[in-house]
Structure formats: structure tokens, C-alpha cells
Amino acid sequence: MKATVASLLAMASLSYAQTANTSEPTLAEIEKAAATVEPYSPTSDVKGLVFDKFYQVWLENIDYDVAANDTNMQWLAEQGILLTNYYGTTHPSEPNYCASASGDNFGMDNDDFHQIPSNVSTIADLFDTKGIAWGEYQEGLPYAGFQGYNYSNQETYANDYVRKHNPLILFDSVTSNSTRLRMIKNFTSLYNDLDNEKLPQYAFITPNMTNDAHDTNITFGAKWERGFISDLLNNTYFMNNTLVLLTFDEDDTYAKGNRVFSILLGGAVPDSLKGTTDDTFYTHYSIIASLSANWGLPSLGRWDCGANILEIVANETGYVNYDVDTTNLHLNETYPGPLSDSIYSEYSSVWPVPLTNATCSAGNGILDIVKETYKGREATFNYTHPFPYDTASNYNVDVTFTPLPPLPLPPLT
Incomplete structure (x- = not known):
């Protein structure tokens, strides 16, 4: 039976995808x-429910009050909306x-060169369950899917792209598939996709080491x-x-405890909420839950x-968030x-096992x-908490939390 063109392309894509076995290719290989x-x-x-596209932009290493x-x-x-x-x-x-x-x-x-095993799932797997297009845009990335440790500005030799600021490149489940790899792109692709109206519905956007304030300061970043954002806010698409x-x-x-200055904006934010604050406790994990x-x-x-879950989403789902005493x-x-260097944690050779049976805050199981991979195994941590503890x-065993009171119903009209 003849294979379809689509299946042949898929097989070819998988056949030449390969997780890097070295931390840094040569310049000739990069070129x-x-x-x-x-x-x-x-x-x-x-x-x-609330938004059709979600993009996050991260800057680096700034205290809340400084920002x-x-x-x-x-x-x-x-x-x-300012997330306080x-x-x-x-x-x-x-x-x-x-x-x-x-x-x-x-x-x-640590900021080491990590390659996380393919039995660890990521948000890419979540998006694929519904065919939601995703991507990353990494400023200074020399080509789509580059797996090296860093890539300096070739004119000034200043720090530019670094692997440690690229979330999905860390996972073998992504790097072993060249189709996924080619969705990790640079800012040239960002503006091409914007101009051609080919943006994905989810993207993680990382500025280079100058623009993200890592090698500069909050004033510059x-x-x-x-x-960067002003131009996008004026783009209807x-x-x-x-x-x-x-x-x-x-x-x-x-x-200081790791509280960071964070803002939600964009077309999905109602005018009535612009210039307001949301005081709910969130972490980076809240974003995955909110997307779900x-x-x-x-x-x-x-x-x-x-x-x-972000309040703007929780209000639509009926989920009651927790008030966490920080x-x-x-x-x-x-x-x-297993990825510890025993600096801010202790090394353990055991990879943590996720939950396989829980409702979770998004309510979708x-x-x-994940259920198939870890079937019959007990979760390493109680991942149903609104913050990590062990x-x-x-x-974090002394941290207390209680359900937030329900929001008042809007007045009858």
C-alpha cells in the first residue's frame, strides 16, 4: 500500500530529528x-473561554519593588492588570x-546544560491534544531548533541567546522531533509570522541577554x-x-522570597480591568493551569x-482559588x-513521579x-497544593492556605 505524502513527510521529519549529544556545535555547523x-x-x-491566543514575555532577575x-x-x-x-x-x-x-x-x-528524558511531558503535549498551534521565539537564536548552550552576537561578541532561557529546548520529547524543533524560532520568524498572520495560539517569547535586563538593568529592559509591546498593542491581528x-x-x-512584577494585557483584557490589580497568589505553574x-x-x-488559576479565567470556570499565607x-x-547540584536543593537520583489520578484546578483530569507512562506508581509529591512543598x-510545610471567598455576583440589570 502506498504511503501518503503527509505520512512520508512525517516519517522524514522524525528520522532526521536528533537530540544534541554535545553542548556546543562548531560555528561552521551552526552556519x-x-x-x-x-x-x-x-x-x-x-x-x-477567555482568550484565543496567549503569549508570555520574560525579563530577568529584577526585584518586585525595583520593577x-x-x-x-x-x-x-x-x-x-497588575498581578501583585x-x-x-x-x-x-x-x-x-x-x-x-x-x-x-x-x-x-543551576543553569547547567540539561536534557530532560522523553518520558517527561510538557505543555507541547497538552496543546497537541486539541491541535493548538504553539511556538517559541528566542531573540538571537541562530536557526530554528538550535540546541547549543549559547550563541553570542557575532559582531560584538556580547551575550545574546542562551539555552537556559529557552524552556522547551530542555526536553528530549521536543528535540527528538524535528517538526517540534522547527517551531522554536528567532525574532526574524516572530515578525515574519506577525506580518503573514501566522502566529501560533501560544508562544513563549525570550528577549536577548541585553534586552531582558540580565546584562543591563531594569531601566534598559x-x-x-x-x-516591543507598544508596537504589538497597536496591531489589530x-x-x-x-x-x-x-x-x-x-x-x-x-x-526577598521571589515575588516578581507581572502584568496581564492585550485584547482579551476588558477595558474595565485596565489599570487594576489582582492580588491572588500565583506562580509560573499557574500559567499552565490557566491555559488548561x-x-x-x-x-x-x-x-x-x-x-x-488567573482570576480572569477562574471567574469564567467557577474555580475557587486559594489565599496563600506567604x-x-x-x-x-x-x-x-535529579537535576540538583546541591546548591539550593539536595541531589536525588529519583525522577519525581507525577499524579495519574486527580481532577486538578482546571478540572480536566x-x-x-502521563497516566499511561506512570500507571500504578505513587506520585512523589502532593501536586494538588497551590504551591510546591515536600x-x-x-x-514549605509551614505554609497555610484557605479557599478565597467567592466573588460577588454582578447586579441584576
Whole structure:
């Protein structure tokens, strides 16, 4: 029986995809790949409860109060909803990016070159259950799907793209499939996709090491972000029922607790909510839970399972978030895991097992492949909590939380 063109292309795609076995290709290899690899820009139109497109832009390593005092960040907050109680998950940078894609950081307390096994599911698997087009845009990435540790500006040799700020490149389930790899693109592709109206419904957007404030400061990073976002806010195609999260990976003063200045804006934010605040407790895990609730997607069975959902989404689903007392909360370290260097956590050779049977905050159960992969195994942590904790290592065990009171019903008209 003859294979279809589509199936032949799919087989070819999988056959030449390969997870990198070295942390840094040569410049000649990079240049060769850049001349031949074609970015892939799928589109979809899956309606959501609150938004149809979701994009997040992360800056780097700024304390909440420092960001709050910047005039450009203040201007951005006026365009949407300021999230006053949003937290990173640990330190340093990379485990936060990892957490945003998989609902866990696996004890990671470093910025090392990691390759996470293919039996660990990610948000890409969630989106694929409903055919929701996703992508990443990494400024300075030399070509789509580049797996190297970094890529410097070739004229100034300044830091530019770094792997540690690229969530999905960390996962073998992504890098072993060239179709998925080619959806991890650079800013040239971002503007091409914008101009051609081929943006995905979900994207993670990472500025380079200058623009994200890592190698500069909040004044520089916020000025860049205001200019970047202002152009997009004036684009009708981009704005159409779109929700944008502007946040930071972590704070800068580790002892402060890791609260980061975060804003929701875009066409999906009603005019009545612009310039307002949302004081609900959130972490990077809340974003996965909110995406699941918006599009009716399952959970990864990790810390996204019990995470609070963005209020703008929770109001539409009827989910009651939790009020978390952050007095004893420590999100500037993490629990034991196999990716630890024993800096802000303890090394453990055991990969944490996710939940396989739970409703989770989005109310859609657990991803089927997670249930199949870990069937019959007990979850390592109680992932139904709205924040990460671990009784074995005494991590965040003294933190209390209670359901928030229900919102008042709107007046009858």
C-alpha cells in the first residue's frame, strides 16, 4: 500500500530529528544549519473561554519593588492588570523556565546544560491534544531548533541567546522531533509570522541577554519592553482576543522570597480591568493551569495540577482559588531532585513521579500519556497544593492556605 505524502513527510521529519549529544556545535555547523533549516509556523483557531491566543514575555532577575518603581513598567501596568502576588518558583534562571514548560523543576538549582528524558511531558503535549498551534521565539537564536548552550552576537561578541532561557529546548520529547524543533524560532520568524498572520495560539517569547535586563538593568529592559509591546498593542491581528503575560523569571535579592512584577494585557483584557490589580497568589505553574482551564486541556499532573488559576479565567470556570499565607513561603530554593547540584536543593537520583489520578484546578483530569507512562506508581509529591512543598525535606510545610471567598455576583440589570 502506498504511503501518503503527509505520512512520508512525517516519517522524514522524525528520522532526521536528533537530540544534541554535545553542548556546543562548531560555528561552521551552526552556519550550515542556519542556511538549510526552515522554521515551521503552524496555525490553529481553537476558541478559548477567555482568550484565543496567549503569549508570555520574560525579563530577568529584577526585584518586585525595583520593577514597580520604573516608569515604563508603570506605564505597561496601566495598560492591563497588575498581578501583585506572582512568584517565581526557585533560583537561578533555568529551573524557572523549565517549570513553565513542564510543571516541575526536578530539583534543578543551576543553569547547567540539561536534557530532560522523553518520558517527561510538557505543555507541547497538552496543546497537541486539541491541535493548538504553539511556538517559541528566542531573540538571537541562530536557526530554528538550535540546541547549543549559547550563541553570542557575532559582531560584538556580547551575550545574546542562551539555552537556559529557552524552556522547551530542555526536553528530549521536543528535540527528538524535528517538526517540534522547527517551531522554536528567532525574532526574524516572530515578525515574519506577525506580518503573514501566522502566529501560533501560544508562544513563549525570550528577549536577548541585553534586552531582558540580565546584562543591563531594569531601566534598559523596561524601555525595550515598552517599545516591543507598544508596537504589538497597536496591531489589530495580534490583539484580537489575545492575553499577554509580562513577567520575570525570578527576583534579584534571593532573601526577598521571589515575588516578581507581572502584568496581564492585550485584547482579551476588558477595558474595565485596565489599570487594576489582582492580588491572588500565583506562580509560573499557574500559567499552565490557566491555559488548561481556558482551552479545556488536561493537567501534566505536576505542580500545575493544584496551582491557582488567573482570576480572569477562574471567574469564567467557577474555580475557587486559594489565599496563600506567604509569611513562611520559600520559593528561593527547591526540593530534592535529579537535576540538583546541591546548591539550593539536595541531589536525588529519583525522577519525581507525577499524579495519574486527580481532577486538578482546571478540572480536566491528567494527560493520557502521563497516566499511561506512570500507571500504578505513587506520585512523589502532593501536586494538588497551590504551591510546591515536600514533607521529606521539610520544604514549605509551614505554609497555610484557605479557599478565597467567592466573588460577588454582578447586579441584576
